[in-house]
Amino acid sequence: MNDRPKTSPKSPRSPQSPKPELQPVVNESGIEIKPLYTAEDVEQNGGVGFLGKPGEYPFVRGIHPLMYRHRPFTMRQYTGFGNPEQTNQRFKYLIANGQTGLNVAFDLPTQIGLDSDDPLAYGEVGRVGMAVDSLRDFEIAFEGIDLDKITVSLTINGAAPQLIAMFLAMGEKRGYDAKQLRGTAQNDILKEFIGRGTWIYPVKPSIRLVGDTIEFCAKEAPKYSPVSVCGYHVRESGANPVQEMAYAFCIAKAYADEAIKRGLGIDEFAGRLSFNFNIFGNIFEQVAKFRAARGLWAKIMKEQYGAKEPGSMWMRMIAGGGGGGLTFEQPEVNIVRGAYYALISALSGAQTMALCCFDEAYTIPSEYAQRISLRTMQLLTEEMGLADTVDPLAGSYYVETLTNQMRQKMDETMAEVDRQGGIVKLVEDGAVQSQVSAQAYAMQKDIESGKFHKVGVNCYRVKEEEEHDVQMHPYSEQDTQMQIDSLNRIRGERDNAKLKAALARLATDARAERNVMPAIMDAVKAYASVGEITRELAKVYGRYKEPIRF
Amino acid sequence: MTADRRIRIVVAKPGLDGHDVGAKVVVRALMDAGFEVIYTGLRQPPEAVARIALDEDVDVIALSSMAGSHVPFCRKLKPLLEQAGLTDKLWVIGGNLPKADHDTLRALGFKGIFPTGSKFDDIVTFIRENVRGSVRENVK
Numbered sequence: 024m025n026d027r028p029k030t031s032p033k034s035p036r037s038p039q040s041p042k043p044e045l046q047p048v049v050n051e052s053g054i055e056i057k058p059l060y061t062a063e064d065v066e067q068n069g070g071v072g073f074l075g076k077p078g079e080y081p082f083v084r085g086i087h088p089l090m091y092r093h094r095p096f097t098m099r100q101y102t103g104f105g106n107p108e109q110t111n112q113r114f115k116y117l118i119a120n121g122q123t124g125l126n127v128a129f130d131l132p133t134q135i136g137l138d139s140d141d142p143l144a145y146g147e148v149g150r151v152g153m154a155v156d157s158l159r160d161f162e163i164a165f166e167g168i169d170l171d172k173i174t175v176s177l178t179i180n181g182a183a184p185q186l187i188a189m190f191l192a193m194g195e196k197r198g199y200d201a202k203q204l205r206g207t208a209q210n211d212i213l214k215e216f217i218g219r220g221t222w223i224y225p226v227k228p229s230i231r232l233v234g235d236t237i238e239f240c241a242k243e244a245p246k247y248s249p250v251s252v253c254g255y256h257v258r259e260s261g262a263n264p265v266q267e268m269a270y271a272f273c274i275a276k277a278y279a280d281e282a283i284k285r286g287l288g289i290d291e292f293a294g295r296l297s298f299n300f301n302i303f304g305n306i307f308e309q310v311a312k313f314r315a316a317r318g319l320w321a322k323i324m325k326e327q328y329g330a331k332e333p334g335s336m337w338m339r340m341i342a343g344g345g346g347g348g349l350t351f352e353q354p355e356v357n358i359v360r361g362a363y364y365a366l367i368s369a370l371s372g373a374q375t376m377a378l379c380c381f382d383e384a385y386t387i388p389s390e391y392a393q394r395i396s397l398r399t400m401q402l403l404t405e406e407m408g409l410a411d412t413v414d415p416l417a418g419s420y421y422v423e424t425l426t427n428q429m430r431q432k433m434d435e436t437m438a439e440v441d442r443q444g445g446i447v448k449l450v451e452d453g454a455v456q457s458q459v460s461a462q463a464y465a466m467q468k469d470i471e472s473g474k475f476h477k478v479g480v481n482c483y484r485v486k487e488e489e490e491h492d493v494q495m496h497p498y499s500e501q502d503t504q505m506q507i508d509s510l511n512r513i514r515g516e517r518d519n520a521k522l523k524a525a526l527a528r529l530a531t532d533a534r535a536e537r538n539v540m541p542a543i544m545d546a547v548k549a550y551a552s553v554g555e556i557t558r559e560l561a562k563v564y565g566r567y568k569e570p571i572r573f
Numbered sequence: 574m575t576a577d578r579r580i581r582i583v584v585a586k587p588g589l590d591g592h593d594v595g596a597k598v599v600v601r602a603l604m605d606a607g608f609e610v611i612y613t614g615l616r617q618p619p620e621a622v623a624r625i626a627l628d629e630d631v632d633v634i635a636l637s638s639m640a641g642s643h644v645p646f647c648r649k650l651k652p653l654l655e656q657a658g659l660t661d662k663l664w665v666i667g668g669n670l671p672k673a674d675h676d677t678l679r680a681l682g683f684k685g686i687f688p689t690g691s692k693f694d695d696i697v698t699f700i701r702e703n704v705r706g707s708v709r710e711n712v713k
Binding site for chain 2: 131135143150219351352385460461464
């Protein structure tokens with residue numbers, strides 16, 4: 024069954040005399056790849072004048088002068104399932120195995136602002152992440168975890184205002200000073216409309232809420248990163264690597280504009296913006312993508328926004344995940360894919376790494392799969408020398424040429440978005456969604472026809488009988504009931520007068536277009552549930568209706 | 574029902590799952606194959622899927638599930654489709670569907686099961702060959 028691809032891989036040939044049958048190779052971003060690069064190619068494509076030194080503008084080579092020699096990338100596997108007790112145990116397991124940060128997965132009801140006992144939550148509580156209903160769940164989930172040593176990233180978007188508030192309130196209750204508390208929330212709602220789909224309110228009020236969190240954190244929790252702009256899911260939805268970065272930057276600019284409208288100076292908040300990017304695909308295209316984007320973002324912040332602080336110009340990023348590159352077929356091969364993704368991420372100067380686990384295409388990763396991912400990252404720093412020197416691929420004729428070409432294409436793509444009316448309009452109209460979905464369809468057709476090779480999928484397949492499921496994470500009705508019981512206990516125990524007052528203030532502030540975060544903080548401290556807060560906001564903002572457009 | 578009526582398919586995203594890349598890709602493939610496709614968008618509860626299927630007078634009810642709640646969802650959907658008199662329609666499901674669940678889904682009335690990695694041609698052929706009633710006679 025070792026069906027090799029129909030077109031044979033390109034064999035190396037002397038570049039001086041390319042044979043006529045040499046097939047053109049074009050990367051996913053639409054750049055033709057030459058069989059050989061020389062210093063001439065680098066010069067013809069803009070040279071190395073825009074490289075600078077690591078830690079200096081335009082930061083192409085890295086945002087810090089010493090990068091991993093000073094501190095290796097944070098290892099932050101995406102984790103969470105069932106109830107907070109179970110998730111807390113898994114957090115501790117990962118920390119005991121050398122993980123240096125946490126990246127919390129929430130279940131779908133939490134992500135879209137429903138309580139665990141909502142009829143729409145049936146069958147979904149705790150399934151793809153941890154169930155959260157109130158502050159109590161945060162208290163349990165982070166019990167025994169030193170928030171000074173282990174930074175926490177919350178993968179939450181639609182319900183981000185509540186969950187950021189819960190995190191800060193939990194920290195305060197434990198005696199941490201909010202002004203010193205570090206951590207990240209994903210909180211990138213625009214990309215949820217393009218892919219991932221955990222939106223709640225319409226586009227404009229959703230952006231408003233992102234603005235509220237940025238403004239609130241800039242003042243009350245200045246070390247907290249309230250937004251991690253995600254090219255990741257845009258890429259998963261069908262965007263190519265250039266579009267991934269260009270759309271993410273357009274989205275980041277939309278949030279920056281919203282924050283500036285509130286009267287914030289760029290340097291008051293831009294240093295806390297971060298990014299989350301995808302990694303699957305061609306190794307060199309990805310490395311060039313990140314280097315190019317780092318320079319482009321610095322340039323945008325400096326030239327368009329007048330940022331003065333270097334931190335405001337940094338494209339800080341988490342990278343390493345690439346679900347779209349993994350396969351259901353021969354799942355163990357995903358371990359190897361993950362290792363290459365980790366390599367790309369380290370070669371690209373990522374601040375934080377999170378690898379998709381080999382079983383992740385099927386289920387919530389097992390402890391075993393998570394440990395393998397963690398070991399994969401540890402191999403790079405401990406055995407393979409990836410933390411020894413900064414930006415090791417710099418100076419490669421190929422990588423430098425590609426870096427310049429990719430940056431130019433990103434710049435052009437961003438200009439095109441602006442010409443079409445800007446990212447907010449394109450998302451509201453469903454135009455971006457339609458475009459990336461058409462590309463996803465074209466790619467799927469290329470995979471089915473064998474034009475685009477996918478090992479184990481359209482070549483090098485094994486017999487059907489040899490394919491097997493990975494072990495599935497069990498779903499427990501009992502855990503769901505425990506979560507609902509716990510929510511009901513909270514509802515019985517809390518000070519309902521205080522709660523009502525807090526929710527009333529929330530509604531008033533939302534109507535008056537005041538920043539709703541202070542009211543949400545009060546509501547959360549009064550043990551308001553995720554669903555209660557969402558309902559108050561939805562009364563004012565309404566709910567999003569998806570444009571169906573093909 | 575006119576003789577040249579095209580096969581009508583509703584593609585639904587059941588439950589809260591937001592992964593719609595696959596659903597949208599399949600919608601395009603079904604449209605290219607000449608079917609008439611109604612796409613529901615995200616977050617359809619079982620009641621909505623049954624109602625849309627009935628209102629739109631579809632021949633095929635197709636679900637796309639990626640986040641693991643396919644079995645509890647289909648358990649809820651089955652009696653609703655039966656009450657709506659849609660048992661003679663073709664029920665199919667695609668997405669992240671572990672082999673261990675296939676028999677359960679078949680027992681719940683889902684005749685076509687298309688886990689991730691299924692080919693467009695296979696899905697289209699299966700629908701053409703298994704769609705029931707008057708539409709079926711016009712297919713060949």
